[in-house]
Amino acid sequence: MLPNPNSDLLLPSRRRFLQQSAATLAGLALPVQGWAGDFWSQPRELWLIRGQIAKTAESVKVVYWADGKLIPEGYTALCQLLRDVQLNLAVQIDPVTLDILRGVYGWLRYFGIDQPITVLSGYRHPYTNARTERAALNSLHMLGQAVDIRIPGVSASRIAQLGKYLSAGGVGYYPAMGFTHLDRGKLRTWVG
Ligand SMILES: [Zn+2]
Structure with missing residues (x-):
């Protein structure tokens, strides 16, 4: 089945990522979902x-x-x-x-x-x-x-x-x- 680009968004927002990073730094690590969690740390x-x-x-x-x-x-x-x-x-x-x-x-x-x-x-x-x-x-x-x-x-x-x-x-x-x-x-x- 071909992927549907019009299905649900699964990407972490950059803002949310930054918030997560800030939360992690503050010792309040938030759960991240699957692949999305390290999206912004990849090349x-x-x-x-x-x-x-x-x-x-x-x-x-x-x-x-x-x-x-x-x-x-x-x-x-x-x-x-x-x-x-x-x-x-x-x-x-x-x-x-x-x-x-x-x-x-x-x-x-x-x-x-x-x-x-x-x-x-x-x-x-x-x-x-x-x-x-x-x-x-x-x-x-x-x-x-x-x-x-x-x-x-x-x-x-x-x-x-x-x-x-x-x-x-x-x-x-x-x-x-x-x-x-x-x-x-x-x-x-x-x-x-
Ligand atoms: Zn323009």
């Missing part, structure tokens, strides 16, 4: 693509974090993929934002879905942001703290639901355009 791999056509799409599949620290090569490759493509300008992407993507990717992998996350927008220079339709003036894309993504076969609303579950920041769902915005800002949700 963090991401597979992202950019572009609609499989043949020409840019693809990066790397581990960007392991043994408690960023892996420079993997991190840089992801920052490059998440660049402002209009200006061909890459910046340091916020690692927590990569963790949000990692949560989404880990969830796909858990369901045996071996496919990348399609990135529509990552970092945006203010010049590009000002010329992006419906972009917020103070968009977190300009800080490298937001991504717009799509996953073929998984509905944008489902990704939004996962984003809310991860509880890492803002979640914007754009049904007409078929993508979901995720950022590491304040917890908030909206429909675009």
Whole structure:
């Protein structure tokens, strides 16, 4: 039977993980469930693509974090993929934002879905942001703290639901355009 990405969410939220870590440090270790308990302590791999056509799409599949620290090569490759493509300008992407993507990717992998996350927008220079339709003036894309993504076969609303579950920041769902915005800002949700 094929795994169903629209079934229950089984991934530990990053916020919950941090709470668990804090609780553990305080000597109040909480029970953790199965594989989920050490998800965030495992090497963090991401597979992202950019572009609609499989043949020409840019693809990066790397581990960007392991043994408690960023892996420079993997991190840089992801920052490059998440660049402002209009200006061909890459910046340091916020690692927590990569963790949000990692949560989404880990969830796909858990369901045996071996496919990348399609990135529509990552970092945006203010010049590009000002010329992006419906972009917020103070968009977190300009800080490298937001991504717009799509996953073929998984509905944008489902990704939004996962984003809310991860509880890492803002979640914007754009049904007409078929993508979901995720950022590491304040917890908030909206429909675009
Ligand atoms: Zn966005």
